[in-house]
Amino acid sequence: MAKFKTRLKVKMKDGKVNVKAIMSHPMETGRRKDKKTGEKIPELYINEVVVTANDKMILTADWASSVSKNPYLSVNYAGKSGDKVKISWKDNKGNTGEAEKTVK
Amino acid sequence: MKRRTFLKGSLAAGVTGVAAGSSVLTPVFAGSHGGDAAMKPADAYKATSVEDALKALGITAEDSDKITVTAPDLAENAAVVPVEVTTELEGAEEIIVMVSKNPAVLAAKFKLGETADPGVKCRFKVGKSGDIVAVVKAGDKYYTAKKAVKVTKGGCGG
DSSP states (O other), rough: OOOOOEEEEEEEEEEEEEEEEOOOOOOBOOOOOOOTTBBOOOEEEEEEEEETTTEEEEEEEEEOOOOOOOOEEEESOOOTTTTTEEEEETTTTEEEEEEEEEOO | OOHHHHHHHHHHHHHHHHHHHHHHHHHHHHHHHOOOOTTTTTTHHHSSSSHHHHHHHHHOOESSSSSEEEEOOOOEETTOOOEEEEOTTTEEEEEEEEEEEEEEEEEEEEEEETBBOOOOEEEEOOOOOOEEEEEEEEEEEEEEEEEEEOOOOOSSSS
């Protein structure tokens, strides 16, 4: 199975915490064809993302395959340094990934 | 004459083949969004037009100038189009992003926590020139705004 990496950055900005994440994921739509075999590449995409800070929900996202490959997500929230920010995701085939950072 | 009948025959076969193919594919796509049916109405993710998607979600949205959709006028890379949606609406809880010309228009649905700023940034694939439609739920009402994005083929940025 392919390896999925999740990168997370958290930064204080104008009194808010900026959360940025990039998930390494192919985000296949199921409409693309393999050039060699001509067979359709099965769909594989992240459909659920959850961002929390100190176990409190900041953002949840339901995605469809229209989200770009290696999805990027950015959101701000009212927080403080020391917050533990966590992102976790799940794709349609049950693969998961997560990352955690503490706000400096 | 023989050749002509042959061509006609294969053409007809081709058409039925495509039709059969699509009818097989649709349920697969709908099924992939299993899980919590209330959270992810499969019909909405299947919808091929913004109107259908809104209907499937059970939403009627009114236009609002308090929503800002930021996206490039001309996308250099259609597979990665950065989109930012922000709103000044009070009590925004949900942000829905749709790409009007994609095979499945509904692209993303964000739910905001209490402390989150009402805005998200994300990247989307945009198949054809069309609109990025944002729908924001604030209070019990839905508001919408859109931004046209043009897509060119090739990576020259036109």
